[in-house]
Amino acid sequence: MKVFSVIGISKSGKTTTIENIIKELVKRNYSVGTVKEIHFHNFKMDMDGTNTDRHKKAGSSLIAARGANETNIMYQRKLNLNEILDFYSHDFVILEGVRGTWAPTIVTAHDVQGIEDRISETTFAFSGVISGNLSEYKGIPAINSLTEIEKLVDLIEEKVFERLPDMKDECCMKCGHTCKELSSLILKGEKSRTDCVLREQNVILKVNGKEITMVPFVQKILQNSVEAVAGELDGYSVNGNIELLIKR
Amino acid sequence: MKVFSVIGISKSGKTTTIENIIKELVKRNYSVGTVKEIHFHNFKMDMDGTNTDRHKKAGSSLIAARGANETNIMYQRKLNLNEILDFYSHDFVILEGVRGTWAPTIVTAHDVQGIEDRISETTFAFSGVISGNLSEYKGIPAINSLTEIEKLVDLIEEKVFERLPDMKDECCMKCGHTCKELSSLILKGEKSRTDCVLREQNVILKVNGKEITMVPFVQKILQNSVEAVAGELDGYSVNGNIELLIKR
Numbered sequence: 338m339k340v341f342s343v344i345g346i347s348k349s350g351k352t353t354t355i356e357n358i359i360k361e362l363v364k365r366n367y368s369v370g371t372v373k374e375i376h377f378h379n380f381k382m383d384m385d386g387t388n389t390d391r392h393k394k395a396g397s398s399l400i401a402a403r404g405a406n407e408t409n410i411m412y413q414r415k416l417n418l419n420e421i422l423d424f425y426s427h428d429f430v431i432l433e434g435v436r437g438t439w440a441p442t443i444v445t446a447h448d449v450q451g452i453e454d455r456i457s458e459t460t461f462a463f464s465g466v467i468s469g470n471l472s473e474y475k476g477i478p479a480i481n482s483l484t485e486i487e488k489l490v491d492l493i494e495e496k497v498f499e500r501l502p503d504m505k506d507e508c509c510m511k512c513g514h515t516c517k518e519l520s521s522l523i524l525k526g527e528k529s530r531t532d533c534v535l536r537e538q539n540v541i542l543k544v545n546g547k548e549i550t551m552v553p554f555v556q557k558i559l560q561n562s563v564e565a566v567a568g569e570l571d572g573y574s575v576n577g578n579i580e581l582l583i584k585r
Numbered sequence: 586m587k588v589f590s591v592i593g594i595s596k597s598g599k600t601t602t603i604e605n606i607i608k609e610l611v612k613r614n615y616s617v618g619t620v621k622e623i624h625f626h627n628f629k630m631d632m633d634g635t636n637t638d639r640h641k642k643a644g645s646s647l648i649a650a651r652g653a654n655e656t657n658i659m660y661q662r663k664l665n666l667n668e669i670l671d672f673y674s675h676d677f678v679i680l681e682g683v684r685g686t687w688a689p690t691i692v693t694a695h696d697v698q699g700i701e702d703r704i705s706e707t708t709f710a711f712s713g714v715i716s717g718n719l720s721e722y723k724g725i726p727a728i729n730s731l732t733e734i735e736k737l738v739d740l741i742e743e744k745v746f747e748r749l750p751d752m753k754d755e756c757c758m759k760c761g762h763t764c765k766e767l768s769s770l771i772l773k774g775e776k777s778r779t780d781c782v783l784r785e786q787n788v789i790l791k792v793n794g795k796e797i798t799m800v801p802f803v804q805k806i807l808q809n810s811v812e813a814v815a816g817e818l819d820g821y822s823v824n825g826n827i828e829l830l831i832k833r
Contacts, residue, residue: 352636355639360643371649375652378654380655382657383630388621402630403622405627408664410669416651419819543827545825555814559829565810567792574793580790581791582788582826583811
């Protein structure tokens, strides 16, 4: 699953750029999911007085609304990005307005100042209003999604890589970098996605069908815990894989 | 996790009953989640013209909207009840308007005809408008959530049991019944939740391809060990199977 972000100030062409990218990706037979960051403190999806709003106000902390063609799961808290991405199994997931991640990023802007305000080491393209007047800035291409969508999506196909695990800096850095640094180096062509050491896991854990990424030392703790119990049992051998299924 | 349903015709007091139940359950320190079935064919949570609506119309098939205090996951299809319940890890989940399940059910109604239209073998109480005029019908109590909420929630605590797996009739019936039949028999006191054969927490361990038999308490130790580690990881859920592969 490949993940990238589109960020930019309001009215700089962010959602239009995303719409055009989605349409072109779908045209190329990719499945696409999206995540929208709402920068409005009191945001809520539901309207006052609906049944689900009444559930929430009475104290329900997770509310689902299911219709014939749509199901909404409403968490009453801000999930972190990894929690959100775990719901997805798409070819591409586009983040709108989600900042400060490792994800390769397209910046939309009105002008050079707008670019300067948001450019970072993970920026791989500019788009939106500015791309009508500019074809590159500081070596990064500016591509208009209205007139050059194929070129923009070609670049996305070339640059965007498989989701990084987004581990906290203090608990991994096994490749020598934070996830954001590694992302930047992959975009520059100096490293590759395979340099993420979590790619090859010796201990694979799935909960409810979903694989959970573990840094090496957590893998080791889990392995030791299982071996400590299993090692006492008749029939145990120190060689060979251990498979465990816990039905719940 | 205990699950029950409240069904009834529009304006019969369904949402009011649920609000009062949620408040009383929360007062008793239970965590509560809810699921609302929308019987309106063109239901969608989002409004026309929002950014997320534009994502959807461009072809995004799963859309998340994250605000400071709320995160919405919008599936562009109707999930089945088991898929929805897998998001929950609450003490109680209340289904509003979800019909035809194994879940113990409270029927709200205006009158006896409203009861007759919706009563089934899993009905364990009546409430809503009718409960102002009636204290029982066909041996099932009618309890007013406005004036007798403690009595109603006492009954919920007494009657509602741990979520059944809701297996398809053709692929289980290991207890001799469908999930709905077993539910009805539990409510009548003729069977217990432990009669569901899937209750037994099967922990299956293979070392080097060979299955190792464990007595129940060893299974439990192994499960606890794995859950103790896995439970600390992002992406862990208390529901669903745990699968572990240790490559050696």
